[in-house]
Amino acid sequence: MIDAVExxxxxxxxxxxxxxxxxxxxxxxxxxxxxxRIARVDTAAALEVPGVVAVVTGEDLRRLPGLRPVYGPxxxxxxxxxxxxxxYVGDIVALVAAETxxxxxxxxxxxxxxxxxLPAVFDPLDALEPGAPLLHELEPERPHEGTALxxxxxxxxxxxxxxxxxxxxxxxxxxxxxxxxxxxxTFRTPAIQHVAMEPHAALALWEDGRLTVWSGTQxxxxxxQILAGIFGLPVERVRVVVPPMGGSYGCKVFPRIEPQAALLxxxxxxxxxxxxxxxEEFVTLTRHATVVTIRLxxxxxxxxxxxxxxxxxxxxxxxxxxxxxxxxxxFGIVGPYxxxxxAVDSRCVYTNLPPAGAFRGYAVTQAxxxxxxxxxxAADALGLDPLEFRLRNLLRDGExxxxxxxxxxxxxxxxxxxxxxxxxxxxxxxxxxxxxxVRAKGLAVVMKGMTTPSRSEAKVGVDRSGQVTVYSSTVELxxxxxxxxxxxxxEALGVPYQQVRVVDPDTDRTPFDNRTTSSRSTYMMGNAVxxxxxxxxxxxxxxxxxxxxxEPADLELVDGNVRVAGAxxxxxxxxxxxxxxGQEELVEHGxxxxxxxxDPDTGQGIASSHWHQGAGAVEVEVDTxxxxxxxxxxxxxxxxxxxxxxxxxxxxxxxCIVFGVGSALFEELVYDQGQLVNPNLSxxxxxxxxxxxxxxxxxxxxxxxxxxxGLGETALPPIPAAVGxxxxxxxxxxxxELPLTPERxxxxxxxxxxxxx
Amino acid sequence: xxxTITVELNGERxxxxxxxxxxxxxxxxxxxxxxxxxxxxxxxxxxACTVLVDGVPISSCLLLAxxxxxxxITTVEGLSRGDELHPVQRAFIDQMAFQCSYCTPGMVLSAxxxxxxxxxxxxxxxxxxxxxxxxxxxxxxxxxxxxSDAARLMRQASR
Numbered sequence: 001m002i003d004a005v006e007x008x009x010x011x012x013x014x015x016x017x018x019x020x021x022x023x024x025x026x027x028x029x030x031x032x033x034x035x036x037r038i039a040r041v042d043t044a045a046a047l048e049v050p051g052v053v054a055v056v057t058g059e060d061l062r063r064l065p066g067l068r069p070v071y072g073p074x075x076x077x078x079x080x081x082x083x084x085x086x087x088y089v090g091d092i093v094a095l096v097a098a099e100t101x102x103x104x105x106x107x108x109x110x111x112x113x114x115x116x117x118l119p120a121v122f123d124p125l126d127a128l129e130p131g132a133p134l135l136h137e138l139e140p141e142r143p144h145e146g147t148a149l150x151x152x153x154x155x156x157x158x159x160x161x162x163x164x165x166x167x168x169x170x171x172x173x174x175x176x177x178x179x180x181x182x183x184x185x186t187f188r189t190p191a192i193q194h195v196a197m198e199p200h201a202a203l204a205l206w207e208d209g210r211l212t213v214w215s216g217t218q219x220x221x222x223x224x225q226i227l228a229g230i231f232g233l234p235v236e237r238v239r240v241v242v243p244p245m246g247g248s249y250g251c252k253v254f255p256r257i258e259p260q261a262a263l264l265x266x267x268x269x270x271x272x273x274x275x276x277x278x279x280e281e282f283v284t285l286t287r288h289a290t291v292v293t294i295r296l297x298x299x300x301x302x303x304x305x306x307x308x309x310x311x312x313x314x315x316x317x318x319x320x321x322x323x324x325x326x327x328x329x330x331f332g333i334v335g336p337y338x339x340x341x342x343a344v345d346s347r348c349v350y351t352n353l354p355p356a357g358a359f360r361g362y363a364v365t366q367a368x369x370x371x372x373x374x375x376x377x378a379a380d381a382l383g384l385d386p387l388e389f390r391l392r393n394l395l396r397d398g399e400x401x402x403x404x405x406x407x408x409x410x411x412x413x414x415x416x417x418x419x420x421x422x423x424x425x426x427x428x429x430x431x432x433x434x435x436x437x438v439r440a441k442g443l444a445v446v447m448k449g450m451t452t453p454s455r456s457e458a459k460v461g462v463d464r465s466g467q468v469t470v471y472s473s474t475v476e477l478x479x480x481x482x483x484x485x486x487x488x489x490x491e492a493l494g495v496p497y498q499q500v501r502v503v504d505p506d507t508d509r510t511p512f513d514n515r516t517t518s519s520r521s522t523y524m525m526g527n528a529v530x531x532x533x534x535x536x537x538x539x540x541x542x543x544x545x546x547x548x549x550x551e552p553a554d555l556e557l558v559d560g561n562v563r564v565a566g567a568x569x570x571x572x573x574x575x576x577x578x579x580x581x582g583q584e585e586l587v588e589h590g591x592x593x594x595x596x597x598x599d600p601d602t603g604q605g606i607a608s609s610h611w612h613q614g615a616g617a618v619e620v621e622v623d624t625x626x627x628x629x630x631x632x633x634x635x636x637x638x639x640x641x642x643x644x645x646x647x648x649x650x651x652x653x654x655x656c657i658v659f660g661v662g663s664a665l666f667e668e669l670v671y672d673q674g675q676l677v678n679p680n681l682s683x684x685x686x687x688x689x690x691x692x693x694x695x696x697x698x699x700x701x702x703x704x705x706x707x708x709x710g711l712g713e714t715a716l717p718p719i720p721a722a723v724g725x726x727x728x729x730x731x732x733x734x735x736x737e738l739p740l741t742p743e744r745x746x747x748x749x750x751x752x753x754x755x756x757x
Numbered sequence: 758x759x760x761t762i763t764v765e766l767n768g769e770r771x772x773x774x775x776x777x778x779x780x781x782x783x784x785x786x787x788x789x790x791x792x793x794x795x796x797x798x799x800x801x802x803x804x805a806c807t808v809l810v811d812g813v814p815i816s817s818c819l820l821l822a823x824x825x826x827x828x829x830i831t832t833v834e835g836l837s838r839g840d841e842l843h844p845v846q847r848a849f850i851d852q853m854a855f856q857c858s859y860c861t862p863g864m865v866l867s868a869x870x871x872x873x874x875x876x877x878x879x880x881x882x883x884x885x886x887x888x889x890x891x892x893x894x895x896x897x898x899x900x901x902x903x904x905s906d907a908a909r910l911m912r913q914a915s916r
Contacts, residue, residue: 007858008846008865010793010833017792197797197805197859197893246795246859247893278798478857478894647853651896655856658895681798681891689884689897696898 001483001648002498003244003476015216015243016201016275023203024053026264026274027104029094029111030283031086034122034352034674035133036115038084041094045110051103054268055111057094058083061263066232073222073254074153075162077136078318078355080230080259086115087135087317088352089675090283097264097272120674124291124312124349127160135160135317135350153323154600160350162315163323165330167344167603169402172297175306175341179297183381186293187370188737190668191286191314194359195686198246200284201275204261211238211262216245218253218358219515220473220505226255227262242505245477249659250358251285252477253517254321282679286669287359288325289314292333292370297341302384302392306341309333311370313348313356313363320357322348327598328449329363331607334402335371336412336447337393342402344603352674360659362518364448365717369738372444372721376728386443386725387420394445404604405596411613411639411701416445418699419617419718422635430729436625439632442726444718445615449608450710451518452596457511458528460489460536461587466560466575468495469585473505473513474525479712480648484522485529487644492533493540494557495574511589519612519710522644524592526708531590539586543577612709614638616660616718618693622730624749627742629665629727631693636715638699641706652711653698660719662687666739762826767835775822782806782817785832793833793862797891804890807863808832814870816889833862836869844914845869848907849900856894864890868904876912880905 006012043055058081061069069083070076082093094111098104119133126132138155153163176182202215211231217223220240228235245252261274276284290313297306311333315322330346359365379389395401397410420426423441430440459471470489474481482502490497503510513525541552544562548555548570556565563571578586596606619633634657643649666685670677678684685691698715720738727745728734733752735744758777763770766789775784785794785808794817797805801816808817809831836843845868848854855861864887871878871886878886883904892900 001853004850004853005842007855007861008833008842008849009837010791010862012858013792014859016795195893197803197857197891198795199797245857247857249893278800478855478859480856648856651853651856651894651899654898655895658897680800681802682800686891686893687895687897688888688891689901690888692884692897 001480002486003482013243014198014201014246015203015214016198016246018203018214018243019273020203020205020271023271023273024097024099024264024268025101025104026261026272027096027108028092028260028280029096029108029113031082031089031091031093033086033115033117034089035118035120036086037118038082038086038093039114039116042112043094046096046107049098049103049107049110051099052096052107053099054097054264055094055107056081056263056267068230068232071226071230071255071259072319073226073321074323075155075319080263088354090354091317092260095260095264097268120352122351122353122671122674124314124351127349127351132160135352138162152600161347162319162350163326163348165327165346165603166601167330167334167342167402169404170341172306172308172341172343176297179305180300181298181381182295183298183378184293184295185374185377185736186291187373189290189366189369190738191289191353191356192663192667193282193286193669193684194249194251196247196249196251199276199278199281200252200257202258202261203271203273204258204265205271206265206269209237212241213258213262214241214243215258216248216252217242217258218248218475218477218517220475220507221512222515223255223258224507227258230259231262231266239506239508242475245475248477249360250362253358253515256284278681279679282669282676282684283354285320286316286354286356288322288356288366290366294370294374296374296378298378298382300382302382302389304337304339304393307334307339309344311344311346314351314353315348316351316353316355318355319348320355322356325363329367331403331603332364332367332448333371335375336395336445338395338399339402353671358517361713361716364446365663365720368444368446368717368721369724372718373724373734373736376725377734387416387425390416390445402603403598403607405606407611409610409706412445412447414701415613415615415637415639416443419443419615419635419637422697423617423619423633425617437621437623438730439619439621440726440730441617441619442722442724442729443615443617444721444725446714446717448612448714448717450520450610450612451514452594452606452609454514454520454524455591455593456513456524456528457589457591458525458532459511459587459589460529460532461585462536462574462578463585464575464578466573468493468500470500470502470529471510472502472525472529473510474521475505475516477516479652480645481516481521484644484648485525488526488529489533492530492537495560519712519714522710523708524594526644527592528590531592532588535588535590536586539588540574540577543580544572547572547580610707610709612714614714614718616715616722618719618722618726620723620726620730622727622745624731627746627749629723629740629745631661631723633695634661634693634719636698636718637701638711638714639709640700640702640711641709643700643702644708649700649711650698653700653715654696656713656715657696657698657719658687658692660716661691661693663738664720664723664740666741668739760823762823764825765829767831777823779822780818781808781820781822781825784822785817791832791834795859804863804867805860807866807890809866809870812870812873814867831866833865836865843869844910845904845907848903848910852899852903852906854899854903855896860890860892864892864900868907872908872911877908
């Protein structure tokens, strides 16, 4: 990585490290009830705390003229501070700004709030029952204040469903009628948390009616737009600067704490920094808990005739990007298989729990858990080998997916075969060790889309000193964006990549980018950077051709010089060429778009301009006396198309496997009546050195001339499903709910043996 | 209440006036500007705030600053001499043993302490010793390799 020295010496500065003279510190007062009307907020004692400058309640917010107090990327349903109602334990009821973090925390603890409690609902199926308490009064669009706006989604008005995404392809009734065998099963996943090591941190400053926010966010331009919406400003009067992040994995997608920091700065007239405590992280954003029922129609020969899916995504109290999660999960749940008749109803549902949103894998981990567990159930019911059953049904090049789009550059079968071979699938798939321990193998395939449509722009410049600079709004969150973008620019310009500077995203300086999500950046931004760098190369070649009085085709770029091919003496430095133009810096622009989109009522169209493809395979050991699962070997095979940087690419695969292990074996947010009972790293476990599979291996599959395929997520979703399939094979019973804790595995063994759980 | 403590911080003798209820983490990070000392869990589980106190890796979020009075404290800022990196840091770069690198200073310091105790640790010993340092990006296999490399280089250098 080009910033490796900064990183190992601790000199790198995250948004948590940002500071300004005269800066205040924020703290939040949070709801202790899952659903209630705010009867009274008493801030008197808090205001007495030395160092406290302001306490802002919903009533204060309401009184501020010209502000739009609610926001949200897809439905504007989340208040900056609760206005009259709280909707989950952890909802922000008041904000404090004080001279020190301690004074802010102390004052926040002294704010007393009285609630009139309302009935609460926590399960998405309960939340859809008639008479269930409604979280929001969503109504068809009314263009005045306080009304939600919907961006291409289908809320079911008068219910807690904030998006219903459907796929309708073929005729499922006919498909089931044609089937020899129909299976149905329901699968569940819990809410889990990202646990980025660096918490959310933002610093807000108002100067001359202009707002600047420094924040570790994956979405600088969305954040700018949403902040502008809240404060009634044109977007040009909001600037978002993004320092590198100490991890995100989706939790820093869309505004989280920026509106609150900006509000306090607005009210106090001073810069305000807001850094969340770890327990607050746990109630700020989660991965959607899911309930998914799949019905599958099968022919004896292993063909799939129909697939019907009902999926429920528990999005918590505010929609965030849940509606889109339900959409992407809705097509992700079909799986990369040839199925003529498909019906999917995927619902995003409000409940009185912390909001759920983007999470590495973006719906596809939950979708794959259900879909690939179902594939093994089907293989067992047909008496087919799970590998063979999948290979008969996997989509091949030129075939049509459930959305009606034709797939190209298809490698699902290759990924799966390589993963299976890596763990020795051909050998025994199940083996008893004789002392209650059983070893078994499992497989899973993954198909994941990339945000479509979307757009990335970049600029690449060279100045009089010869310094090459990339201006890009792709954020650095540990994936190595700075390095990879530097490499792509360097390659086009014939300079060592270590000498390329990459400017951190700054909406005033770096051009537009959709966002750093969905494993899109190396491909989308990479292409924009490449384009800009190639344009700059042309310009340098033309300038040199004029000076050297040769044809551009006779020139070459070597180490920051342009010279006549093979004639080092003719070399002109980039700096000399820039100087000759009379400009300080020559800058070229690049832009890359992908096109598509789906009809929300039929799911037909283009879901993704290209597909992330992969497979996972594991061997586990289950101790049937204790239910403990040990992963002996985990392998991921991922289609990369073209690898730009092997180091960072491998780290993505390894990181995904480790994430998958946590999700498979122990990560789970546990709620009691809406109160999170494990909001700390003692009770909520993430993988440590001692939790790793004994062996972790992976492949990156390349093809000459292929498009770059992003690698940030692909290897994660198949891991929990492969572990689940291996455990099912080991114990001869299926655990349908993640994580695969010893308790759940033991219960499944006892149920198999007909004992009472 | 405040109290003045004397410490040797990264090789430099310092008198620090601290609140009696301040953690060492707060004092190093906010008082001394050592931004490599980072809080993640705040309860001594994750190792992101690891510093060496008299050579022993501790979670600075759990140690009250007054208790560090008279101690020698090393943060990652004190490991490298100018541009010359510590062999463990060098090995982390060579193995690319990080992604977001938020946990890296704590990992490096724990590794330095391990290698001072055990110059030739097995992979199992490394994993056991660093079990209290969490890396959410999952760079663990590279970190293990880096520490093994550093151990070898340091043994060769001391021969």
